[in-house]
Amino acid sequence: MKDSRLEDRDTTMNDTKISARGVQVHYADNHAIKDVDVEIQDKTVTAFIGPSGCGKTTFLRCINRMNDTIDICRVNGTIEIDGEDIYDKRIDPVQLRRKVGMVFQKPNPFPKSIYDNVAYGPKIHGLARNKAELDEIVENALRRGAIWDEVKDRLDAPGTGLSGGQQQRICIARAVATEPEILLMDEPCSALDPIASGQVEELIDELRANYSVVIVTHSMQQAARVSQKTAFFHLGNLVEYGDTDEIFTNPRDKRTESYITGRIG
Amino acid sequence: MSDGKHILSAFDRDIEALQAMVLKMGGMVEAAIHDSAASLESRDEELAQKVRDGDKRIDALEEQLNEEAARVVALRAPIASDMRLVLAVIKISTNLERIGDYSKNLAKRTGLLLHLPTIEGAPQSVRRMAREVERMLHDVLDAYIQRDADLARDVRERDADVDQMYTAIFREFLTFMMEDPRNITACMHLHFIAKNIERMGDHVTSIADHVIYTIEGAAPGSKRPKADRTSVDRIET
Numbered sequence: 001m002k003d004s005r006l007e008d009r010d011t012t013m014n015d016t017k018i019s020a021r022g023v024q025v026h027y028a029d030n031h032a033i034k035d036v037d038v039e040i041q042d043k044t045v046t047a048f049i050g051p052s053g054c055g056k057t058t059f060l061r062c063i064n065r066m067n068d069t070i071d072i073c074r075v076n077g078t079i080e081i082d083g084e085d086i087y088d089k090r091i092d093p094v095q096l097r098r099k100v101g102m103v104f105q106k107p108n109p110f111p112k113s114i115y116d117n118v119a120y121g122p123k124i125h126g127l128a129r130n131k132a133e134l135d136e137i138v139e140n141a142l143r144r145g146a147i148w149d150e151v152k153d154r155l156d157a158p159g160t161g162l163s164g165g166q167q168q169r170i171c172i173a174r175a176v177a178t179e180p181e182i183l184l185m186d187e188p189c190s191a192l193d194p195i196a197s198g199q200v201e202e203l204i205d206e207l208r209a210n211y212s213v214v215i216v217t218h219s220m221q222q223a224a225r226v227s228q229k230t231a232f233f234h235l236g237n238l239v240e241y242g243d244t245d246e247i248f249t250n251p252r253d254k255r256t257e258s259y260i261t262g263r264i265g
Numbered sequence: 266m267s268d269g270k271h272i273l274s275a276f277d278r279d280i281e282a283l284q285a286m287v288l289k290m291g292g293m294v295e296a297a298i299h300d301s302a303a304s305l306e307s308r309d310e311e312l313a314q315k316v317r318d319g320d321k322r323i324d325a326l327e328e329q330l331n332e333e334a335a336r337v338v339a340l341r342a343p344i345a346s347d348m349r350l351v352l353a354v355i356k357i358s359t360n361l362e363r364i365g366d367y368s369k370n371l372a373k374r375t376g377l378l379l380h381l382p383t384i385e386g387a388p389q390s391v392r393r394m395a396r397e398v399e400r401m402l403h404d405v406l407d408a409y410i411q412r413d414a415d416l417a418r419d420v421r422e423r424d425a426d427v428d429q430m431y432t433a434i435f436r437e438f439l440t441f442m443m444e445d446p447r448n449i450t451a452c453m454h455l456h457f458i459a460k461n462i463e464r465m466g467d468h469v470t471s472i473a474d475h476v477i478y479t480i481e482g483a484a485p486g487s488k489r490p491k492a493d494r495t496s497v498d499r500i501e502t
Contacts, residue, residue, distance in 0.1 A: 220342075220344060221342055247345075249344075249345060249349065249482060250345065250349075250482030250483065257345050257346060258269055260344055261343070261344060261346060262271050262272050262273060262276065263270060263271050263272065264269050264270060264271075264272055
């Protein structure tokens with residue numbers, strides 16, 4: 001590392017958390033992901049960037065087998081988490097998804113109270129022994145979602161009655177409540193104002209101490225601010241993957257350069 | 266270096282405006298070097314005055330350039346090659362401003378030297394040195410606009426010639442001063458002039474570094490040859 005101030009961005013010592021090799025995804029005849037190899041590190045925020053339809057969300061959804069729910073979708077190649085093939089027949093997708101949390105672009109709270117939205121995961125996975133413990137988990141999760149102060153007096157109110165930005169932060173709180181090891185975020189801030197986005201970014205940076213976070217974003221500035229590694233996807237290919245500061249100061253591939261600087265590629 | 270146009274064409278216009286300002290400032294500084302050295306050689310107080318007055322315009326342009334660059338950073342959030350370009354513009358404008366100051370100082374001393382005994386051959390030697398720096402500046406600005414890293418590297422190398430000229434002039438002045446102490450005042454002024462021109466060469470070299478950084482994304486690694494050894498070597502007299 002060139003500069004001690006940049007030390008906390010240094011991820012060279014981190015272990016590999018997710019290892020993808022030769023990943024191909026087809027939606028019927030549409031070849032959406034073309035032979036992607038990537039090693040995603042633990043305790044690191046990895047940003048996926050690229051134009052719409054480039055495959056970044058599709059690839060993200062492979063990591064917790066969300067694509068299983070789409071009939072016409074075929075996934076080939078291997079994806080390992082901690083050395084374990086997640087597409088192995090013995091893997092239970094429900095258990096996998098506890099380990100790999102996800103936050104979507106559109107806030108999707110359950111039609112339940114704010115409290116129940118967050119408590120649902122810990123309850124079904126048996127993470128709390130009693131009400132007091134569950135209360136604590138819910139409060140912690142809501143605090144980490146940067147929404148506690150706004151909802152602490154109305155935890156029984158329906159989650160769907162909140163504003164879009166608040167709903168999204170409830171969803172983030174819900175995702176972290178089960179203490180996942182990996183958090184997948186698909187454009188988590190597209191519905192948030194800059195203050196809420198900032199709070200979510202701060203949360204992402206905190207989560208990095210324990211988790212591997214993968215975030216899909218269309219905001220170059222957000223990718224630059226929040227991630228240590230950046231992967232640029234284009235037409236289903238992983239074009240460039242490297243340290244975020246490298247990608248944003250001196251990208252190697254011309255397509256990356258054109259995309260991030262807002263040029264016609 | 267990406268050469269495609271931005272989707273947002275206003276961004277291209279901003280970048281072009283910055284480039285145009287750098288070129289304008291570069292042209293003014295080139296003229297200042299040229300005119301100050303010419304005024305020394307031809308003992309032309311009027312031309313020297315023109316250089317001294319012109320420096321204000323260079324300073325004002327630097328300020329304007331920095332403001333414009335700050336605006337681009339704030340409004341366009343440039344990254345990758347765009348960011349490198351804006352960073353380089355800010356640094357190049359500082360280098361140019363410094364070169365302008367040295368030229369102004371040269372022109373001031375020209376005014377003083379009019380009232381002192383002439384030192385045979387000295388203004389010509391100084392002028393030769395200034396001409397080389399002026400050519401280097403011209404080439405580095407060309408390299409900047411043409412995105413020509415090789416030309417920028419060539420300019421870096423040529424700074425050694427300027428250093429060598431300075432060393433030679435330094436020795437020449439020592440001889441004059443030892444020959445006749447009445448030459449000391451004039452020689453001291455001339456020496457400061459030569460030293461300032463040598464410093465101009467360093468600033469041009471620094472501009473060349475910024476140009477290479479803009480184009481390649483990394484500062485030139487290897488140390489460049491240094492030929493000004495007057496501050497480390499003993500000169501036998």
